[in-house]
Amino acid sequence: MGRFSKDSVLGTMARTGMVPVFYNPDVETAKAVLKACFDGGVRLFEFANRGPAAREVFKSLAEFVPSNLPELILGAGTVMDREAAEFFMDNGAEFIVGPMFNPEVAVVCNERGVPYMPGCGTVTEVWTAQQAGCEVCKIFPGDVLGPAFVKGLLAPMPWSKVMVTGGVKPEKENLEAWFKAGVMCVGMGGNLFPKDALEKKDWAKITALCRESIQTIAGL
Numbered sequence: 001m002g003r004f005s006k007d008s009v010l011g012t013m014a015r016t017g018m019v020p021v022f023y024n025p026d027v028e029t030a031k032a033v034l035k036a037c038f039d040g041g042v043r044l045f046e047f048a049n050r051g052p053a054a055r056e057v058f059k060s061l062a063e064f065v066p067s068n069l070p071e072l073i074l075g076a077g078t079v080m081d082r083e084a085a086e087f088f089m090d091n092g093a094e095f096i097v098g099p100m101f102n103p104e105v106a107v108v109c110n111e112r113g114v115p116y117m118p119g120c121g122t123v124t125e126v127w128t129a130q131q132a133g134c135e136v137c138k139i140f141p142g143d144v145l146g147p148a149f150v151k152g153l154l155a156p157m158p159w160s161k162v163m164v165t166g167g168v169k170p171e172k173e174n175l176e177a178w179f180k181a182g183v184m185c186v187g188m189g190g191n192l193f194p195k196d197a198l199e200k201k202d203w204a205k206i207t208a209l210c211r212e213s214i215q216t217i218a219g220l
Contacts, residue, residue, distance in 0.1 A: 002094045003066065004073050006113050009095050010135060012043050012073055013163070013185045017217035020210065021046045021077055021097075021165060021189040024198075025053035027060045033193065034061060036203035038069045040210025046077040046097055046187060049084060055091075062092030077187075082108050089114055097165075097187070099140060101125055106132040117163060121145060123153055126160060136161045136184065143167025147181035154182045163187055170213040179220045188213065 004012075013019065020037050022045070024030045030047070037045055047058050058076060065074050075095035076088035082104040085096050089112055096109055101118035109116035110133045119140035120126045126137045139145055139153075142164040154160055164178055165187030178186055192213070197205040 002089075002092070002114065004094050006115050009044070009073055009075075009115050010161075013136065014161075016041065016043050016214060017179070017185050018042065018210075018213055019044045019046050019075075019163065019185060019187045020192055021048055021187045022193060023048040023050040023054060023078075025051050025057065027057050029198070029201075030057050030061055031064055032201065032203050033198075033206060034065070034072070034074075035069065036206040037210050038072050040207040041214040042210050043071055044073045044075065044095070046075050046095075048189075049076055049078040049088070055087060058088060058093070059091050065092075079105065081105065085109060085116075097138060101129045101132075101134075103132055106134060109133075119165075123157070126153060126157070126162070130160070136163055138162070138187065139164040139183070141166035142178075142186075147177045150178070150181040150183055165189065170209045170216075172216050175213065175216050176220055179217065186217075 065072050073094045076093040077097040079085050079096050079098050085105045085108050095115040097117045099119040106116055116134050117136045117138045118129050120137045129137050139162050143166045161184045163185035164183050168186045168188045169191045192209055
């Protein structure tokens, strides 16, 4: 059993409104980014399963978080199959995110009481995921679908809780468009982690971007 209940994870997601999405093969860089985000007010962090080192780095992060960032909820993203979902949950993932919907992942997450946010690109996919117990669906890719898709989805299905990932920027105009359309949360990747900041180890810049984004979301 994880450190956080399913309700706590989803409640924190709704309260903060933002989940950073990040991958780096270097453990120390990943830890530094994790702390920089936490210092900026982030309380959920999605480490993406996007490289051969992802599993080992995630294990190190999961060991690092409880003692150093106890309020942070760590999840795994880019999870495509049941085996990967089981691995990450066995090693501390408090939530699972995928680029698409896999009913087998929904089953194992439901069994363990772990939130599963699958990627959905149509109204039918969102409905199918909801029927499988997914309380929050990820609208992906956001930069292709746009805020109009979210607004259109919520018109006939206003009970839907959605987060969007892809093309989200730490800018008021961009964030305002998504939240006005009705998203519960945004997942923010590369735009939150400028290449120059990573190269220079300018963690303060990442902290500032996180803080400004969370403050902007809170004011919408």
